[in-house]
Amino acid sequence: MLRRIALWIDDRLHLSKLFDATAGHPIPSSASSWFYVFGSGTLLCFVIQIITGICLAFVYVPSASDAYASLEYLNYKLTLGWLLRAIHYWGSTFMVAIMTAHMAQVFLFGAFKYPRELTWISGVALLFCTLGMAFTGQVLRFDQDAYWGLGIGAAVMGRVPLIGANLVNLMLGGPIIAGGTLSRFYTLHVFVIPGLLIAVVTLHLRLVLTKGINEYPTPGKLVEKGAYDEEYKALLKKEGVPFFPTAASKDLVFAGLVTLGIMFCAVVFGPKGPIGAPDPTLIDTTPRPDFFFLSLFAALALLPDYLETPIILAAPAVLIVILFALPFISGTGEKSVRRRPVAALSVIVVLLALVTLAYLGGNSPWSPHMNAWSGNAVPEKFVKGRSPLELRGAAALQNKQCRNCHSLGGEGGQRGPALDNVAARLTSDQLVRQVIQGGGNMPAYGRNLSPAEVAALVAFMRTLHAPNEMPARDSAVPGPPGAREKPTIK
Amino acid sequence: MAINENVSNRMTHSGRSRRGFLLKLSAALNLLAAALIGVPVIGFLLSSFRRRIRPGSWISLGSLETFPENQTRLATFRNPYTRPWDGTTADIPCWVRRTEGERFQVFAINCTHLGCPVRWFQESRLFMCPCHGGVFYEDGSHAAGPPPRGLYEYKYKVENGHLWIEGGYLPTLAEPT
Numbered sequence A: 001m002l003r004r005i006a007l008w009i010d011d012r013l014h015l016s017k018l019f020d021a022t023a024g025h026p027i028p029s030s031a032s033s034w035f036y037v038f039g040s041g042t043l044l045c046f047v048i049q050i051i052t053g054i055c056l057a058f059v060y061v062p063s064a065s066d067a068y069a070s071l072e073y074l075n076y077k078l079t080l081g082w083l084l085r086a087i088h089y090w091g092s093t094f095m096v097a098i099m100t101a102h103m104a105q106v107f108l109f110g111a112f113k114y115p116r117e118l119t120w121i122s123g124v125a126l127l128f129c130t131l132g133m134a135f136t137g138q139v140l141r142f143d144q145d146a147y148w149g150l151g152i153g154a155a156v157m158g159r160v161p162l163i164g165a166n167l168v169n170l171m172l173g174g175p176i177i178a179g180g181t182l183s184r185f186y187t188l189h190v191f192v193i194p195g196l197l198i199a200v201v202t203l204h205l206r207l208v209l210t211k212g213i214n215e216y217p218t219p220g221k222l223v224e225k226g227a228y229d230e231e232y233k234a235l236l237k238k239e240g241v242p243f244f245p246t247a248a249s250k251d252l253v254f255a256g257l258v259t260l261g262i263m264f265c266a267v268v269f270g271p272k273g274p275i276g277a278p279d280p281t282l283i284d285t286t287p288r289p290d291f292f293f294l295s296l297f298a299a300l301a302l303l304p305d306y307l308e309t310p311i312i313l314a315a316p317a318v319l320i321v322i323l324f325a326l327p328f329i330s331g332t333g334e335k336s337v338r339r340r341p342v343a344a345l346s347v348i349v350v351l352l353a354l355v356t357l358a359y360l361g362g363n364s365p366w367s368p369h370m371n372a373w374s375g376n377a378v379p380e381k382f383v384k385g386r387s388p389l390e391l392r393g394a395a396a397l398q399n400k401q402c403r404n405c406h407s408l409g410g411e412g413g414q415r416g417p418a419l420d421n422v423a424a425r426l427t428s429d430q431l432v433r434q435v436i437q438g439g440g441n442m443p444a445y446g447r448n449l450s451p452a453e454v455a456a457l458v459a460f461m462r463t464l465h466a467p468n469e470m471p472a473r474d475s476a477v478p479g480p481p482g483a484r485e486k487p488t489i490k
Numbered sequence B: 001m002a003i004n005e006n007v008s009n010r011m012t013h014s015g016r017s018r019r020g021f022l023l024k025l026s027a028a029l030n031l032l033a034a035a036l037i038g039v040p041v042i043g044f045l046l047s048s049f050r051r052r053i054r055p056g057s058w059i060s061l062g063s064l065e066t067f068p069e070n071q072t073r074l075a076t077f078r079n080p081y082t083r084p085w086d087g088t089t090a091d092i093p094c095w096v097r098r099t100e101g102e103r104f105q106v107f108a109i110n111c112t113h114l115g116c117p118v119r120w121f122q123e124s125r126l127f128m129c130p131c132h133g134g135v136f137y138e139d140g141s142h143a144a145g146p147p148p149r150g151l152y153e154y155k156y157k158v159e160n161g162h163l164w165i166e167g168g169y170l171p172t173l174a175e176p177t
Helices: A002-013 A015-021 A038-057 A067-076 A081-108 A117-140 A144-157 A164-172 A179-211 A227-239 A243-269 A291-302 A305-329 A341-363 A388-399 A428-437 A451-461 B002-045
Strands: A026-028 A240-242 B057-063 B071-078 B091-100 B103-108 B119-121 B126-128 B135-137 B142-144 B153-159 B162-167
Touching: A002 A015, A026 A227, A026 A243, A038 A081, A038 A179, A038 A243, A067 A081, A081 A117, A081 A243, A081 A341, A117 A144, A117 A179, A117 A291, A117 A305, A144 A164, A164 A179, A227 A240, A240 A243, A291 A341, A388 A451, A428 A451, B057 B071, B071 B162, B091 B162, B103 B162
Parallel strands: none
Antiparallel strands: A026 A240, B057 B162, B071 B091, B091 B103, B103 B153, B119 B126, B126 B135, B135 B142, B153 B162
């Protein structure tokens, strides 16, 4: 009976034919590899994001006045609301990470070469859509980070020549970051970009079916236009296996691990934020983007200012052109990474750069520690046994907020050099000059310090050196060793 | 035979031209319809590309007594262009520096580098930015870090014992206050 129902349904819908044409399509047996699981892993994350996103949309209020409260409601009042938010957040994190792995694998295995150019191009489009989802999603967590993140976006738009002001207005949906801004990012995050993603994923999968999965590359086997299609057909005939179940089982194992990973992080670490109400008058805030954009955030701090606007505006365009043009620049020839040292090196360099920048972005050593001057006292060893003048200097060092940028005993800002050993590097004259005139990325304090304060400050800093180290001295001043300043060893 | 051929030729010809006409008509009709829908839709979507709201709104920051001489204080105002659902996002802060008498400097809160909120430090008389380490002197000029210029300064006037500034939109490099 069941069999008859199944046959009836199949007769009407041709499901078994559909299955043969999709999940049953032949792939080279070499492509049934653990390296090939990242694409389906990314897709799985996307499905999880859709499901949890729809759940969140039942409750979330995309209004500037109420979004924050609805997030708190999700976190603290609604049954399992926190878990849904956590899965959605960690799902996005996993999605970006696995997508990056997929892209690196495809690049290293030469899968973008003839005849899979369009597969690569649609994949690049998916990369930008996913990053778009990450940014708009971060905005929907409408807290202080989201507010000032939008401010950074608007400031970047404002650097575009001629139409900058118009672009800012278009992005914000009004003259300031407010209700109109959230509404448009909500529309982008919930309707526009997911629609694009679904359309392009469909195209991407269609191309995987029409042009086949890339075979595991063999060093020395070159791709030639014309010859490749025949070779691939012969390869499928010789050692083709159906995608399901041979390769699919590996995909499914990975899918299970990914889902477990997302759930583990969601349950253990919980949802992110919201961190602080989106009230711009609460200015004691330290805005930081989500991890996907930390490397960008760091690059913006480290670029020299004269390069900043050109790079901010040109780099995305150059990147897009390079990525889209790649399969046409290097569409044939060697696939194996063992014979493509430049490809291997560029992946290593790009990943290292991204990770290093993201690490720096998380630490932000260039940011002043706003509370160091009042929060981190001068360590005892630096004040013990000092003269009254030097102690006055230590007090001035705190009061004038030097510690916001200069650390002592490992505490304080890292924007400027640590002062633990400053006397060994600079003479009294150099210290006076540096304090009064600034320079080398330090503001000039000449107008804010009395001569007495400068004298005390410098007297204190002259004591900051290791016990076994001489303080720096002006070598232009002649004289026997005794004429030098005496090291103040305590 | 010859006549029949002729007839059938004519028929295919006229049939083809009728079909061709219909195809052209349908294309033209649907292009027109698409334009009728598309133009307002695109116009709607891009309407905020053209900025209708011209700045030039004078906003009171409160009476002069709230700003002591030689001090820099945080002031907040309700942005003049708001929607009912803007909530706290329409409360905009700014830094007011009263040098002497009726001479002021009113700075936007946004760092000129990438828009983060700068904080005032009274003792060192500096503004510091928490994002990328931009620093400004008390008169708003650039002191250190990546910002390409000094702080944005609002136009101000003193009227009826109140301090007024001209504002209403987020200042950026493309459009300083």
